[in-house]
Amino acid sequence: MKMLINVPETVVPDALRGMAAAHPELNVDVEHRVIVRRDAPVAGKVALVSGGGSGHEPLHGGFVGRGMLDAACPGEVFTSPVPDQMVRAAxxxxxxxxxxxxxxxxxxxxLNFAMAAELAEDExxxxxxVLVNDDVAVRDSTYTAGRRGTGATLFVEKIAGAAAEEGMPLERVETLARRVNESSRSFGVALAACTTPAKGGPTFDLPPGELELGVGIHGEPGRERRAMMTSGEIADFAVDAVLEELRPTSPVLAxxxxxxxxxxxELYxxxxEVHRVLAQRGVNVARTLVGNYVTSLDMAGASVTLCQVDEELLRLWDAPVRTPALRWGC
Amino acid sequence: MKMLINVPETVVPDALRGMAAAHPELNVDVEHRVIVRRDAPVAGKVALVSGGGSGHEPLHGGFVGRGMLDAACPGEVFTSPVPDQMVRAAxxxxxxxxxxxxxxxxxxxxLNFAMAAELAEDExxxxxxVLVNDDVAVRDSTYTAGRRGTGATLFVEKIAGAAAEEGMPLERVETLARRVNESSRSFGVALAACTTPAKGGPTFDLPPGELELGVGIHGEPGRERRAMMTSGEIADFAVDAVLEELRPTSPVLAxxxxxxxxxxxELYxxxxEVHRVLAQRGVNVARTLVGNYVTSLDMAGASVTLCQVDEELLRLWDAPVRTPALRWGC
Structure with missing residues (x-):
């Protein structure tokens, strides 16, 4: 599999150099692998820090900026960042x-964020x-005990980021973040596997003519494989899987x-089709976002994440945000 | 090749239904295949209309909104829209x-836009x-006499859109659009072919281990095929190809x-690497945009488009824009 890279070993720092060049509004520390809002620390404001393996771009580095994250720590591809990055970011x-x-x-x-929290508190x-665990596909998975964290990360980072920007104290921002996660559920499908730079070939085998229902964002196995389905059939399956665990009584972000x-x-x-199914199930959609936000390198497929919102969460969702990948209102 | 579609025949109207659901700020006429700014016509404002084959999303429908296009006409995949759509949009x-x-x-x-212009004037x-022809790769190509139009379309639509939003008269907006096109040049490479819904398989053969230098946005042949190169080598080749025809004496948009x-x-x-080459060649970059804006379905590859700007063009580039795919300042 051909890739637009130099060598697999430098994919992450190479990308960080590109981010630094393209986004002068960010402070990108290529050596220590930390991306920081240039105006940080913002006086009196709770700061949001996230991170995770690379390969899910624009998550998380593309969400650093006013109204969302203060810093992000990218790990190697599909590999957790280390505590030192997180402490440095904090x-x-x-x-x-x-x-x-x-x-x-x-x-x-x-584990690494828990260790970083201890080290940061020592300082x-x-x-x-806040733990994000929105994926309803499987109970435990290749890299996870319990539900995996996927698309809801964007909702948590956006809404908690807006709350922090408004000056809410840490306890309140944390409570809101937890509420967003608990109000969110996701389900994803893969039509073709992704290719990691280190491996240079597909990370899993998906036979021609089959799709993986409930795939994880690193290609972890889902619920089942089936013969290829139409977009409408996939929407029915994915939305119903989400609605089995989330029964919205108010509008949702989709x-x-x-x-x-x-x-x-194809995503549009x-x-x-997702809107059609939601309408048939009586779910009201307040806002819809379509595009590549929490990705798995070049994997073919899509996911549906719903977040039930009240007036406060919707207001915070609509609040101004200015990051490389998500921006409105400012 | 598996695709997230219902049937190939309905890919375009299916996507338009999704756009309508996700973007209530747009008026999407699914039947007649026209996407219009909801507040159009804007009193006293010159209107911008574009369009082209589908498969290049977010171009053009994703660029409809304040500060950019007033309407877009999507054709079938890689097929021109028809004059009736353009007249209806106008x-x-x-x-x-x-x-x-x-x-x-x-x-x-x-041909179709020329016919539409006549019909619209009759009304x-x-x-x-304004004709966009920025691609330096080849003189004539599969679907084109002269240079192909690619990435500069975004620069033309953004800058002319800002000029129109400021209330400039048609002649002035047209002159600016032409100036942006003449100040822009592009060069693209393909690492893997794209798949059209109708064909269901790769639209061209690209042997493993080779890349196509100078590919068109429908997979049209470029200048040559070579053994796979590194990201840095590709950046050297692409930037130098652009700089053979554009010798910037002021900063560029990249x-x-x-x-x-x-x-x-990989794009970051x-x-x-593109920034490295430009710095080595003494070219100053004023703004950089990284991402999927003028695409070729699922083709693997990338392109470099440079636009030399003066103060006026840079000011219009920075002016507020609010579309599904490009937004800042409002």
């Missing part, structure tokens, strides 16, 4: 109001953490997310 | 101040047209555009 963005770690539920991330930084290798033309068609 | 957005057609240089588009709409199937992680790495 120290760079803490204004004294404390730091919220947003952690996707994968064993490596959980006098107040840290809270993320129709591409896995990376599926064209936007899928978004139309 | 009639929907014309405030009496006239309409500018932004036309990529492909024979079908050129009393003043029409001007679009490091994905072909669709190449992960953002490539962007870093």
């Amino acid at each position: 120290a760079a963005v803490d204004s004294g109001a404390g730091v919220l770690f947003v952690v996707k539920n994968y064993t490596g991330d959980v 006098g930084i107040q840290v809270a953490s 993320l129709v997310g591409g896995a990376g290798g599926t064209p936007l033309l 068609g899928f978004a139309g | 009639a929907a957005v014309d405030s009496g101040a006239g309409v500018l057609f932004v036309v990529k240089n492909y024979t079908g588009d050129v 009393g709409i003043q029409v001007a047209s 679009l490091v555009g994905g072909a669709g199937g190449t992960p953002l992680l 790495g490539f962007a870093g």
